[in-house]
Amino acid sequence: MSFTDEQLTQDDFLGGSIKIWQPKNGYRAATDPVFLAAAIGAKSGQSVLELGCGAGTALACLCERIEGLDVHGLEIQADYADLARRNAVDNELRFAVHDGDLLNMPEPIRTASFDHVFTNPPFYEASASSAPKDGGRDTAHRIGEATLSDWIAVGLRRLKPRGYFTIIHRTERLADILAALHGKAGDVRILPLTSREGRSAGRVIVRSRKGSGGALELLSPLILHQGISHSKDEDSFWPEVRNILRNTQPIVM
Numbered sequence: 001m002s003f004t005d006e007q008l009t010q011d012d013f014l015g016g017s018i019k020i021w022q023p024k025n026g027y028r029a030a031t032d033p034v035f036l037a038a039a040i041g042a043k044s045g046q047s048v049l050e051l052g053c054g055a056g057t058a059l060a061c062l063c064e065r066i067e068g069l070d071v072h073g074l075e076i077q078a079d080y081a082d083l084a085r086r087n088a089v090d091n092e093l094r095f096a097v098h099d100g101d102l103l104n105m106p107e108p109i110r111t112a113s114f115d116h117v118f119t120n121p122p123f124y125e126a127s128a129s130s131a132p133k134d135g136g137r138d139t140a141h142r143i144g145e146a147t148l149s150d151w152i153a154v155g156l157r158r159l160k161p162r163g164y165f166t167i168i169h170r171t172e173r174l175a176d177i178l179a180a181l182h183g184k185a186g187d188v189r190i191l192p193l194t195s196r197e198g199r200s201a202g203r204v205i206v207r208s209r210k211g212s213g214g215a216l217e218l219l220s221p222l223i224l225h226q227g228i229s230h231s232k233d234e235d236s237f238w239p240e241v242r243n244i245l246r247n248t249q250p251i252v253m
Contacts (some may be wrong), residue, residue, distance in 0.1 A: 003083045013057060015246035018064050018091045021083050022055045029057035031224075031245060036120050036168045037061035037195065039205050039251040044068030046115035051102060051155055052076070056084030056095070058120065063093040065248040069239065071095035074102070102146045102154055108160070117155040118166040121148060131188045148173060152180040159210045163214055166207045169192075177206050178216075187214030189253040192221040196228055207253045221251065 008021045014033060022028050037058040042048050045068055053059055053073030063071055075081040075097060084097040100106040147156075148169075155165045165185060167177060171192065181188060185208035192201030201221055225236045235242070243249035 002079050006082075008024050013246055014064055018054055018060045018093075019246075020057050020060060020087050020089075020117055021090070022057075023083075027054060027080075032059050032120055032168050032217075033058035035203075035205065035222075035251065036118055036166065037065070038249065039168075039191070039207060039253055040116055041250070041253070042066055042069055042116050042120055042162065044122070046070070047112075048072070048116040048118070049074065049109065049112075049114045049149060049155075049158055051117065051119040052121055053084055053097060054080050054120075056097065058094045058118070058177070059097075060087055060091055060093055063088075063095055064091070065240055065250065071096045072109065072112075074100055074105065076101050091222065102151060104152075105167065112158070113160045114158055114163060115160055116164050116166065119151055119155060119226045120168050121151040123170055123242060148176050149180040152177065153184075156181075156184050156210055161211050163210050164207060165210065166205065168203055168205045171201050171204050174204050174206070177204075181206075181208050185210050185214035186216075188216040189219060190217070191219045191251065191253055194221045194223050196225050197223050198228065205253070222251070 004022055007023055009024055010019050010021050013020055019096065020029065040062055044066060047070040050059055050073045053075045056073060058218050059071055059073050063069065073084055073095060075084060078099055081097050081099045088095050098106050159165060169177060187209040189207045191205040193203040194201040222243050223238060224239055227236055244251060
């Protein structure tokens with residue numbers, strides 16, 4: 001069943017250049033999909049796939065930044081897939097959204113290969129007591145039957161030779177991500193995201209290249225906020241970060 005308008009908000013992303021319908025209650029996109037989309041180094045004419053696209057925030061951000069892409073998203077929750085299609089139409093962007101399970105993909109995706117595959121997968125294992133407990137947010141944050149290694153393996157299978165796989169996830173899962181990539185993808189770039197200088201990174205963006213033997217590189221962290229603590233009723237993003245979040249500046253990895 002799709003969401004009603006009364007169950008939704010329409011929120012600005014990229015400084016208001018795109019507007020995303022998303023549920024008032026449930027999984028709501030924040031900065032992670034914007035950072036993920038900014039890290040995709042695609043070129044016009046290439047094909048891209050997002051696994052678990054939700055309401056289409058990352059897809060919309062990517063299409064807004066780079067024209068001429070062949071863009072696809074896969075989403076298991078039909079109501080979120082419907083929202084993603086609505087967001088494509090309302091923002092006059094072109095991307096296709098496919099309903100389906102990561103472990104039982106629809107034929108158009110299962111038989112295709114892409115230049116870039118990216119994902120912001122669920123953060124929690126199905127048994128994790130700390131995972132959210134409500135509806136779409138629960139499904140969006142829990143891995144369920146598909147493990148993190150499944151998400152990575154499926155993503156790599158859908159890539160063309162030498163294609164790029166990009167993932168954003170919690171820092172504590174970095175060892176699992178690297179283990180899943182080992183022997184299948186190289187030229188690994190790891191970008192830690194930390195809220196403020198001197199704090200541990202809570203997220204990492206990991207980009208790898210299928211079939212590459214290139215060495216791993218740990219990049220300098222992207223520090224999001226100025227100062228050691230929040231002190232004003234306004235955002236404290238560094239100018240570079242503000243440009244990523246509002247002006248479609250890419251993240252170069």
